Amino acid sequence: MLPLIPLVVGWMLVSKSTKSVQKHANQHQLSSVATPNLPSQNSASLAHSSLRAVKKFKDDAVALIFDDKRRQGIQDISLDEEVLSEEQLAANRRFKFSILLFASIATSAVIYAPLVLLHIPFLLYLSFPFYKEGIQSLLVERRITTRLVDAILGMGALAYTPFNPPILIVGSAGSVGVSYINKLIAKTKNGARQNLTNLLGPQPQTVWVVQGDMEMEIPFEKVRIGDVMVIDAGMMIPVDGRIQKGVGSIDQHKLTGEAQPAEKGVGDAVFAATVVLSGKLYIEVEKTGEETAAAQIGHILNETKDFTSSVQVRGRDIADRAAAPTLALSALSLPMVGANRALAILFSGVGYHMQILGPLSVLNFLQLLAHQGILIKDGRALEQVRDIDTVVFDKTGTLTLEQPHVGAIHRYNGYSETDILTYAAAAEHRQTHPIAKAIQLSADERQLSLPAISDAAYEVGYGIKVHLDQKLIRVGSDRFMTMEEVTVPAELQSIANSAHDQGHSLVYVAIDDHLGGVLELHPTIRPEAKAMVEALKRRGVEMYIISGDHERPTRALAEDLGIDRYFAETLPEHKADLIDQLQTEGRSVCFVGDGINDSIALKKANVSVSLRGASTIATDTAQVILMDQTLNQLEELFVISEHFESNMEVNLYTTIVPGLVIIGGAFLGMVGYGGSIVLFIGGLVAGLVNTALPLFRTQVDGKVQ
Template structure:
């Protein structure tokens, strides 16, 4: 696979091995970007490289370029799990266990012999050395191997600092034990904390190895955990599927063998194998794993179903429309993968600092060593201070500060039904002060429903409804569908129509049970049936003033009823707008509907400002005008005409139920029709940025404060190693707190609820 040409239309995803800090990621990124037509982004936390190509490039060439920098690379396939694999955690755990078994007695013995030299026995040096060797060789080998690999390519990394520290401490200790008197005096407990008593650093070498291994293991475990949401999404898909042949026979095949056009069976409790259209059958579908919606959706022949959803009852026969990488589930998984491999601006700053940090620290360690020696300090004191500088300066926390927070936020967002297409969306959300909401299909359901029916004297509601529904049943218009749905709900059946005619822009007519029936605008019924009775006319004008659509019904040239239809406001719209306002955001409705309709909806949901009667082509101009006024704008939409506005806003959010154009133009995809997900997305973005800022303050502050202390001789190298490991652990743990985001509010978890529904179906 690696000798094929990569398609420029699809970024190449590479797994990068051997990186140990942000400086490594920056080095791989620079190396890849030296290739003509290649734009690469390398993420240290995910250990992934996303490579965009201007022209076809052999994947093998990309891998060779990474390997020439001293790292490993392989192309990521669709079957790969996200995050670190458990075997890496186990390998680090094995080395840590051996390091603890040898290092703990080594530390006890060396500290005791340092504090009480009279307890030293013949051959004590060999005992200490025997305990030290397995720790500083096999246990610390990952650090040495990566440092040697970097040195061969004339570079350095965090492992360079760790390896040099371990080797220098061990070497100096061996020299001290066998070439010097080794009868150093005890400096007491505080002397042991600030500087080791005597000049033996075997316990330091072992301690640093233990602390760094522990930090790496917890980091690897945290990254594996943070990728859990993505792995859960990937597991939602079916593994195999029952396909029907031409004769109706069934055979079970792996889902990878399914092709577009194939017919497959979905039984109660089964996961829908791929996106398709229901040919026969009806049942309730649990879409919570994909959308977070708590209520099942009824589907029947002609309805579309999405792969990854679960049938709760009944048997369906579905015709596959999109398979493999083209399914909605596969596209969403890809979005999360790319978002987690994306790089925010704050991370690029940290990468630039980390890329020069290692050589600066090496120079600082040499200056510290030389400064103490020139100042007349003993060699062991100078070596101890230089070791502390090497160890304390490892920029691990700096490299993890941003990507771990973004990694966890992407996974948690996917669970909540917010798919982040790029981390620039999180950064944009920080400054948002205005949220522009499309009306039709966003604040409203985008489907007409009958709000009221006024019937003239002498006619019954059932008679009028039956006549109107029979005519409208032959129409595809939204008004007709709403009337038919009401008739089915109240009457159970819909009659037949003869001589049906559709009058464009006016309405429909036909013959029902021998009577001429017309349903349409006031203009149509006036022209065909004369004046509208005053009671019905008054009601019609009142409904139109409220923003509803009025449709009149005439039977045998007598106007007998008026329907009021409205695009139903989503139940969650008012609450979502209130939450947005509580977050300090100004809300604006942007719609092409008439002013009265728009203001009626705005009053119902509580929007601050209304911009109505806007042509589709002008929506982007409105966004541009708002931005020119100094507003930082988020746009929420769903239609084709919303695409330019979504792309032009500082932050675009599209409902997944919307068109491909809208989804393609946005920054965040909202998987739930419950609009509460809009303020939840804003809060998630803000919480993530707060976490990143806290991580960076800690990482920068830690290094700025610790380096002068180490150079001044106020830090034991062992304490420095522990502080360095704990710094990285703090950053990762702080980022993992985002996994609990919104749990206290009871926000539905789109991934975790599906298993319960499947069990209930069985």
């Protein structure tokens, strides 16, 4: 009974490992499972050392495939702590048990072959799920699947060759491989978060509200409709409401898609998940929590149906389609060529390897892509990308950057562009909002020397005034100029109207009591956008722009990039309707977006792409995250998808050809049960080599092929 000791010790170690994992899971309110007593310290230490050695070998040999690069990428963009699913826990236990069973069977075969028979109950235990699924598919689903073929083959093999240790060793080795693949699949399926949490970002624990003549700090959960909340610059608005007092500049592009910050005052509506860039606002609360506009987007998102196709299902379907013909051929051959060759036909496994090779190819490509900065959370996207014929871009934050740039400087009263930009940059030197940064960047590019300011007074929501070079400098909006009684030339109105129509914003600069000039800020197109659009055009992909911004700036961007079609002033829920419309026309759509307002469209699209650094809801929803925060890798995604499909086609050949050879050889009397095992495993090895080819090619030239 000595060979069974590794099995017994291993079973205890599995229980110990399960107890440790479930102790961690209990901290996240997962159910616990009772475990038996631990083995002796020496035995546990010895077995643990062996397992560590195996793990080290695995880590060194295939680190590129199975390291934590992809898992870490998902964790980096997630607010949730990773929790093992019940499926993962079960898969991990079964994998460890299959390794120890294989070791025990192999040891028994070497020492005393009949001891191998004692392992048959354990093999049946590992095979029980396959038997159960096979019988269930026949009796309940009324269809013949590979699981039924496996069940019949297993029982037939044990009946025909009960004293054949090599058969049992091969069977247990196969259990190790299948268990490991199932472990990896369970890990991948648990990689992407399923719950859309933290939709509005971290909620404040306390907020300031007006009570009588005072501002009081209260817990956020005690805020009620009708309360007046106080929001300072730099804070996110956590409710929907209406401004009762104050003026402020609000960044709401991630919710509405507007490129430029919105300047709002008394009576204007404001929304949760938007940020006050400047000013101090007193907001009368109208909606909180799940009633806000942002939360409503989340509700629509949760109700949107997900796609059900996957590589694993695809591989299973290929194998299942061959199950009934395989059973029929085996039954037909039994009286003709005998039980040995009938079992060989059952073992032919035409298409069977796709259940293993498909998911493994996916995992290899996912890890390789993660190393190249493309994080694919959902492996289904890999096979769907090659069918994409239409790419739809959100405008703000995707094709354009959040920070604008100084596009033009309008001079007045004899001041030069350098004078105007120098004064504006000096005044905005310590400000952190996007407009101030744009002005500072323009001054840096011109290498301007900024004078020191003697004092500064920031007029909330309007502008800033400072003293420098014995001059009073005012920088701000047209409202600020009116409030400061600075005369704005009448001819400037046409410039202002044109700028606003194009989605540009104006910053006025006054020196002492008269206007010195106006800075015109333009949206900044991503540097890589034009090259990316040209690359997609060469692939024959049609492109659209969808934007919540006004029609004229959206049209101007489309013309600049060479994109023929666009939709402007589009509400978030209508973005998803447009995706539906394109799909109804027979198009396969990839949507690229970055905001809360894009989340429904991301969910609806055949393939969804977002950029790292986008809103949490966007990166939760998107299947593909471009980790370098640019569009540079978008074309590469299409190229890699084609390589993946080529890899899958070769996988299919490695499982169909050996199966056909086995069937033909069995009927011709040339292949028996033992030969079928050799050919079957040979096809599997060839397939495994093919799944690893992208690794070797990547090591040669650094790209996936």
